[in-house]
Amino acid sequence: MKVCILGATGRVGSNIINLALKDSAEVTALARDLNRIEIQHERLRVIEGNVLNENDIKKAIEGSAIVISALGTDQNGTLAKSMPKIIKKMEEDGVRRIITIGTAGILQARTDLNLYRFQSTESKRKTTTAAEDHLAAYKVLSNSNNLCWTVVCPTHLIDGEATEVYRTEKDILPEGGSKITVGDTAH
Numbered sequence: 298m299k300v301c302i303l304g305a306t307g308r309v310g311s312n313i314i315n316l317a318l319k320d321s322a323e324v325t326a327l328a329r330d331l332n333r334i335e336i337q338h339e340r341l342r343v344i345e346g347n348v349l350n351e352n353d354i355k356k357a358i359e360g361s362a363i364v365i366s367a368l369g370t371d372q373n374g375t376l377a378k379s380m381p382k383i384i385k386k387m388e389e390d391g392v393r394r395i396i397t398i399g400t401a402g403i404l405q406a407r408t409d410l411n412l413y414r415f416q417s418t419e420s421k422r423k424t425t426t427a428a429e430d431h432l433a434a435y436k437v438l439s440n441s442n443n444l445c446w447t448v449v450c451p452t453h454l455i456d457g458e459a460t461e462v463y464r465t466e467k468d469i470l471p472e473g474g475s476k477i478t479v480g481d482t483a484h
Contacts, residue, residue: 299323301361301392303348303368303383306333308454309398310367312483314341317365327357348379354386361390366397367483370427377433384441394445395438398482401452401470402428403435414470451482459484 300317304310305326311334317324318338325342328334334343346353348368358364364387370376387395402415402422414420415428422428438446452470457478464471 298363299325299361301358301364302326303354303357303364303366303379304398305343305367306330307367307369308456308479309483311336312459312480313365313367316483325357325361327353348383349375351382351386354379354382355390358383358386358390358392361392363394363396364392366395368397370430372426374430374433376430377437380434380437384437384444388441388443393443396447396449397434397438399431399435399448399450400428401450401474403432403448404450404470405468407469407472419470449482451477453477454479454482457481 300322302310302313302324305314306328314324314326314336318340323340325344326334327344327346327348329347331343331345344357346356348354368376368379402413402420404414406412406414406417406419408417408419413432415422415425435448452474453476455476455478457480459480460478461484463477463481
């Protein structure tokens with residue numbers, strides 16, 4: 298299977314590359330800085346580029362069966378700005394499947410299903426910039442009728458390998474969920 302990974306230089310993205318290669322996938326990673334991709338493998342192709350540039354996205358996605366986005370957030374709204382471009386290029390290339398890494402802040406609040414966690418007392422974050430960026434990207438993605446999408450929304454990410462012992466729940470953070478390893482998030 299051919300896999301395109303966006304956000305490949307981050308903690309989760311680099312773990313996803315390793316897992317995809319372990320599963321015998323052919324991986325294309327888009328990176329702003331080629332030197333930040335430390336992995337070298339015969340089935341790994343790294344393209345220098347930016348997720349805000351449609352031509353770079355097109356080169357990365359071309360021929361892929363799936364796109365996995367581990368894009369992080371910044372103070373400039375890059376995640377939300379890039380999602381429409383990613384979707385457009387996926388649709389043009391006939392790629393229907395995307396998995397993205399979000400944040401637990403955009404899950405429904407357990408205490409009020411009309412609120413997102415970051416809007417409720419459940420969130421311990423002082424700033425909501427990252428959650429707002431993830432939410433904007435999620436809304437664009439959820440309005441796409443042509444894609445099969447999944448948003449994985451981990452809570453506090455701690456360094457660590459995959460333990461393969463974790464809980465999932467649709468739309469709501471599992472009861473008592475407070476942290477997950479980077480390895481388990483990539484898993």
